[in-house]
Amino acid sequence: MQANMKMRAKLVGDTTSGGVTEVKVIMSHPMETGRKKDDFGVLIPAHFIQLVTATLNDKPVLEIQWGTGISKNPYLTFYLKGAKVGDTISLTWHDNLGATATQDIAVIQS
Amino acid sequence: MQPNNIKRRRFLGVILASSASALLLPLRAMAAIWNKAAFEAGQLDKAQKDLGVSGETPSKEIEIIAPDRAENGAIVQLEVTSRIPNTEAIAIFVEKNPTALIGNYIFTNGALPQIVTRIKMAETSDIKIVVKAGDQYYSNAKNVVVLENGCG
Numbered sequence: 369m370q371a372n373m374k375m376r377a378k379l380v381g382d383t384t385s386g387g388v389t390e391v392k393v394i395m396s397h398p399m400e401t402g403r404k405k406d407d408f409g410v411l412i413p414a415h416f417i418q419l420v421t422a423t424l425n426d427k428p429v430l431e432i433q434w435g436t437g438i439s440k441n442p443y444l445t446f447y448l449k450g451a452k453v454g455d456t457i458s459l460t461w462h463d464n465l466g467a468t469a470t471q472d473i474a475v476i477q478s
Numbered sequence: 479m480q481p482n483n484i485k486r487r488r489f490l491g492v493i494l495a496s497s498a499s500a501l502l503l504p505l506r507a508m509a510a511i512w513n514k515a516a517f518e519a520g521q522l523d524k525a526q527k528d529l530g531v532s533g534e535t536p537s538k539e540i541e542i543i544a545p546d547r548a549e550n551g552a553i554v555q556l557e558v559t560s561r562i563p564n565t566e567a568i569a570i571f572v573e574k575n576p577t578a579l580i581g582n583y584i585f586t587n588g589a590l591p592q593i594v595t596r597i598k599m600a601e602t603s604d605i606k607i608v609v610k611a612g613d614q615y616y617s618n619a620k621n622v623v624v625l626e627n628g629c630g
Contacts, residue, residue, distance in 0.1 A: 388590065401598075401629060403576060418512045422589075429589040435517040437572060437580035437598045437629075439553045445594035446583075 372396040373471040377457045378478035389451040389475050391422070393444045395461055401436040417442060419462045424448055425455050451475050516579050522571055522606065525579040529569060531608050531615050537562060540607050540618035551599040551628025558593055560609045560616075565591035567610040574603035576629060600629040 374394045381387035395417065402414025414436060422430040430446055451457070453475050460470040516528035543557040558568055568591060570580040580597050591609070599605075604619040 401576075403629065424587065427587050429585070429587045431511075431584040431586075432581060433512055433517070434581045435577055435579050437575055437577065439596040439598055439628075443555075443594070443596045445557075447590040447592050448588055449590060450588040 372469050373459065373461075375457070375459060375471055375473040377451070377473050377475045379451060379453055379475050380478050386449065389448045389455075389457075390478075391446050391448065391457055391459075391473075393442075393459055395420075395442045395444075395469070397440070397442060397461070397463065399436065399438055399440045399442060403436075415463065415465055417461045417463045420444070421460050422446065423458045424451055426458075453477050513579075513582070516582075518577060519579065520577060522573045522578040525571060525577070526608065529579065529582065529608075531569070531610075534608060534615035534617040537609070537616035537618055540609055540616060542605060542607055542618055542620040544605055544620050544622050546621075547623040548599060548625065548628075550626045551601070551624040552626075553596050553628065554599050554622060554624075555594065555596050556605065558595075558607050560591040560611075562591075562609050562611050562616055564611045565609050566612070568593065569608045569610075570595070570597065571606040571608065572597065572599055572603050573606060575600050598628040599624045600627050 377389055377391045379387050379389045397417050398415055400412050400415040404412050406412050416436050417434050420432040429448055455475045456472050458472045462468045513529060516525050519525035519528055539561040541559040544554060548554045560568060567582060567584045569582045571578045572580055583593055585591050599622060602623045604621050606617060606619040609616045
């Protein structure tokens with residue numbers, strides 16, 4: 369499961385002035401609801417990300433549960449206080465069929 | 479003498495069995511976390527109840543940025559910011575979707591209660607946001623006109 373996530377983490381300002389790190393993520397995933405039919409009229413089984421977790425230097429910062437109502441190739445932006453340039457932000461997703469993917473990114477100055 | 483392909487079959491069987499049991503553990507752990515009842519509920523009221531939401535207070539301190547009209551319900555970009563102190567979680571509901579609960583975002587350790595995400599909308603509906611802060615729940619809503627069903 370390579371290259372199925374694109375991530376960027378930018379620190380705006382600096383940590384001493386209460387800088388905020390903006391993390392943007394795009395995950396490659398079909399996010400099938402289980403209600404759509406293919407060209408032959410056959411139902412496409414549900415296939416969607418259920419759980420997303422994010423950590424900052426191994427410390428949990430965000431836990432997300434998703435249903436089928438998130439758009440295909442999910443897009444997400446979130447914001448962290450207290451991160452420094454070079455810190456590691458890691459994101460992991462799990463889907464309803466047991467697949468999973470993880471990606472790390474280092475915080476950069478904007 | 480056993481043909482080689484039978485030995486190979488047995489060998490593969492052992493591999494498959496062991497990897498299946500290794501897979502079961504994280505799946506079970508996940509099932510405990512993922513709120514199946516709430517996510518599979520069709521009605522907004524039931525989805526909220528299954529998520530544990532009770533006695534919510536309307537609040538303008540929840541900011542919802544979404545388009546007034548969406549051409550295609552398959553991708554509706556949504557930004558939510560909570561200015562309510564001690565916000566722990568933000569839940570997104572679309573009242574008229576086949577399943578109302580879209581997602582639940584839980585913040586800890588310096589994550590700010592603000593997110594941008596893209597959601598599917600089946601038809602014109604309110605997007606309802608419920609914020610959890612301590613034992614209290616707060617909500618706000620924004621109507622989005624949807625021209626094309628995005629839930630296929």
